[in-house]
Amino acid sequence: MLKKPNLVSRRAALALALATFGVAAPAFAAKRHAPAPAPAPAFNKGTTKFRAIEIDTRPLAERGLPNFAERIRDLAQPVAAGVFADRLDPHAPEGLKLVLRIKSIELREPKSGHGSRDDISSGNAAQDWIEGTGVVLDNSGHVFASVPITTSASSNIAGLNWTSEGELLRTKGLIELLARWVKQDV
Numbered sequence: 001m002l003k004k005p006n007l008v009s010r011r012a013a014l015a016l017a018l019a020t021f022g023v024a025a026p027a028f029a030a031k032r033h034a035p036a037p038a039p040a041p042a043f044n045k046g047t048t049k050f051r052a053i054e055i056d057t058r059p060l061a062e063r064g065l066p067n068f069a070e071r072i073r074d075l076a077q078p079v080a081a082g083v084f085a086d087r088l089d090p091h092a093p094e095g096l097k098l099v100l101r102i103k104s105i106e107l108r109e110p111k112s113g114h115g116s117r118d119d120i121s122s123g124n125a126a127q128d129w130i131e132g133t134g135v136v137l138d139n140s141g142h143v144f145a146s147v148p149i150t151t152s153a154s155s156n157i158a159g160l161n162w163t164s165e166g167e168l169l170r171t172k173g174l175i176e177l178l179a180r181w182v183k184q185d186v
Helices: 007-033 058-062 066-083 164-185
Strands: 050-056 096-106 127-137 143-154
Touching (some): 050 066, 066 164, 127 164
Antiparallel strands (some): 127 143
């Protein structure tokens, strides 16, 4: 003979199911109505606006030149800001940051180029050098682009006399050259 199912156990099962669903329901609702994560910043070469430009001269400091690194950083900040003025926006929706890392700078003695062994026409003209990298980062440190650049300019750009004003002009010129090359690639 068939036994009638126990109504208490049915009710208990129903109460347990409802209690379980009642506790889980807010979690289901929260999952269903959770806001979508913010889209990742977009990086478009040549058009992306940067919220900031930072100058990183740690490679110079790590080579035992902390004062020189600080001086170069102070020189580079306004130069880089000027080069990237059209692409700087502290409220940029992309929220990307450009780090201009300067690894080395070398100023050579200016040469006359008039009949000497280092004649400019022979390709042996004295050249000033700068090596660095432009790195595009988001807030979490994700790298969108990294552009290594090594470039040079004539050491004669500020004249043939080695002066502190000429050295400053040549250094700023190298930093500007580096920033312009980076700007072309980011």
